[in-house]
Amino acid sequence: MLTEIAAGNAYDVALENFDAAADALELNSDTREMIKYPERILAVTIPVRMDDGHIRRFEGYRVQHSSVRGPAKGGIRYHPQVTLDEVKALATWMTWKCAVVNIPFGGAKGGVTCDPKHMSTGELERMTRRYTSAILPMIGPEQDIPAPDVYTNPQTMAWIMDTYSMTKGYPIPGVVTGKPISLGGSLGRNEATGRGVFYTIESACEHLHLSMKGATVVVQGFGNAGSVAAQMLYDAGAKVIAVSDSTGCVYKRDGLDIPALIQMKSITGHVRGFPESDEITPAELLAMNCDILVPAALENTIRADNATVVRARIVAEAANGPVTPAADRILESKGIFLIPDILCNAGGVTVSYFEWVQDEQHLFWEAQDVYNRLERVMKTSFRDVLKIHLDRNVPMRIAANMLGIGRVAEAVQIRGIYP
Secondary structure, three states: OOOOHHHHOHHHHHHHHHHHHHHHHOOOHHHHHHHOOOOEEEEEEEEEEOOOOOEEEEEEEEEEOOOOOOOEEEEEEEEOOOOHHHHHHHHHHHHHHHHHOOOOOEEEEEEEEOOHHHOOHHHHHHHHHHHHHHHHHHOEOOOEEEEEOOOOOHHHHHHHHHHHHHHHOOOOHHHOOOOOHHHOOOOOOOOHHHHHHHHHHHHHHHHHOOOOOOOEEEEEOOOHHHHHHHHHHHHOOOEEEEEEEOOEEEEOOOOOOHHHHHHHHHHHOOOOOOOOOEEEOHHHHHOOEEEEEEEOOOOOOEOOOOHHHOEEEEEEOOOOOOEOHHHHHHHHHOOOEEEOHHHHOOHHHHHHHHHHHHHHHOOOOOHHHHHHHHHHHHHHHHHHHHHHHHHHOOOHHHHHHHHHHHHHHHHHHHHOOOO
């Protein structure tokens, strides 16, 4: 639906969500002016020598939305559809997300407009190192700490960490999170986002008196977050009846064998053609009658033109911004319980914070310590958002934004303005 918020512009969505929460909080105009917009925006040109010898130019971005509550924090994504507005939106959401789970970071985000699926490892390394050099003045363990996002991974973070460290003359593992364990990464980081999604779904089921055992689940997007959440839901006794990735959608009424599906995807790179499953369309997947729908792909996948067909009891936003404001209102009118993205998928940034703390202390935790701390943070944050939802009679998205924006507003009011 091309007319909906400038054809689904993610930054317009972020601003609209901010205004709704700021209105509910009755924030004054001075505070709004100080916390609504990004503090810094950097656009860079990235020339890269490709394997065939020619030079190709890529465009990259790094946006720091807020450093009011601490260093900026946010992932870097490599995707053909990366735009500055998308990166600004993601940085904005990161600010509120960090505040919702009450970790001492502000929000940032980065991205490079490229298609990593059609680039060699050498090309990706050269592009990553050149991009790191271009954003070098903005990043650092006390300033801005990148992390993996769409189509970036621990290897990408290792290249960034090495490039940054070589310019400083000594190793600085705390400049990024989501690193390999051998370079100061944290146990439990790779599955952190999916675990956080599971913990918030578990809390929502408890609130709604819905038994996890036997609950039907649909997962849109079977990447890192979607697959980990699906595995944990499967282990808890839920039936994951449909899953999709960029190649197609698979369905089985009695529930898919999620461990086998994860194994197949790791070998083939796709879920399409999974044995003993039926092929369905993306539209059929969203319209499926289920207890829990987990949108774990990209932004704006549930819009005004398709939200009416959603029949889930719970929508758990594992992706960033998968539901537009217009779709929000439709889901709310249908009585669907929404776990908003800045709460639902905050497990990743929470364990990134744990990793940063471990790097700064040079003292590392066992995996179970990470899981226990993450569960405590996610379930406490869920209760905080739910309390605002019930006490103020506002939708869960507005409640989460009220919690996050309120904490940032309090910090900026206490700090004041300099000079």
